[in-house]
Amino acid sequence: MEIILLERVEKLGAIGDVVTVKNGFARNYLLPNKKALRANETNRKLFEVNRHKIEADNADKRAEAEKASKGVEGKTVQLIRQASNVGHLYGSVSARDIVDALEADGAHVTKSQIVLDRPIKAIGMHDVRVALHPEVAVTIKVNVARSPEEADLQAQGIDVMAQMFERDAAPAPEELNPAVDADAAEDAVAETADEAVAETADAPEGEATAEAPAAEASDEPPATDDGEQA
Structure with missing residues (x-):
């Protein structure tokens, strides 16, 4: 047409x-x-x-x-929503949700002025355009989080999901590198062996050890070359 x-x-x-x-x-x-x-x-x-x-x-x-744009441009609104452990919302943030949040912050806009290129379905900081007139548009930030504390972290520029994944991926103390544990055990064995050698060297001369008992004296006379006793 x-x-x-x-x-x-x-x-x-x-x-x-x-x-x-x-x-x-x-x-x-x-x-x-x-x-x-x-x-x-x-x-x-x-x-x-x-x-x-x-x-x-x-x-x-x-x-x-x-x-009117001076009272809207650059604003950040906070929306607390339930989400999964990976940050996916149970539902999505609508234009009406954003309008209500702006109204609560003293900015008056209509639902038709909120331009959502795609639905907001995850926690995080989202840029949203507000078209106040065909030739006048501003951008606001929508801080979607699971708690006020999480929203505060996101407002500071912290990616809470990335931080969570890093914390979950960090090995626990009992999960340390087996190679490192093996090296430590080998060092401990070597140290024990060195101590044993040192103790043997310090023993009085002629003293029998448990590993090498002194030979028992014999009452029999030594044998002669022809096999007879002296």
Whole structure:
């Protein structure tokens, strides 16, 4: 369908531009929201007659949006939600949730002004665009966490999920490197052997040890070469 834009529409054009769009987009969004007119001969003439007023009204709305943006731009809102151990939300954060959080912080916006490129389904810091006017948009941060303490850490720039994974991956004391334990055991055995050698060296000369008992004396006379006793 060919239409005449009554205001700037992102990725389509500016006021007065005649563009072609899909029929469903025109009928379901542009026309009912008074963002465009069907591009027939009657509407072309009507637009030209009212162009000056349309552009003046748009300028006034843009000025109001720019003024309102000062109370919204750069804001951070906090949302506490339940989530799994890996940070996935049980559900998702909606535009209405963000509007309510901004309202509680003194910033007044509408649901249609919240631009979510994709649903928020995980904890963390998320940048969200707020379109206060077709030509005025600001960015806010949405801090989604499982607790106020976790939200405070995220606000400080700490990635709580990465921190959690690092803590879980750290080995417990009993899980130390087996190679290191083997080296320590080998050193202990060597030290024990050295002590045993030192004790043997310090024993009095001629004293028998447990490992090498002294030979017992014999009462029999020594044998002669021919086998007879002396």
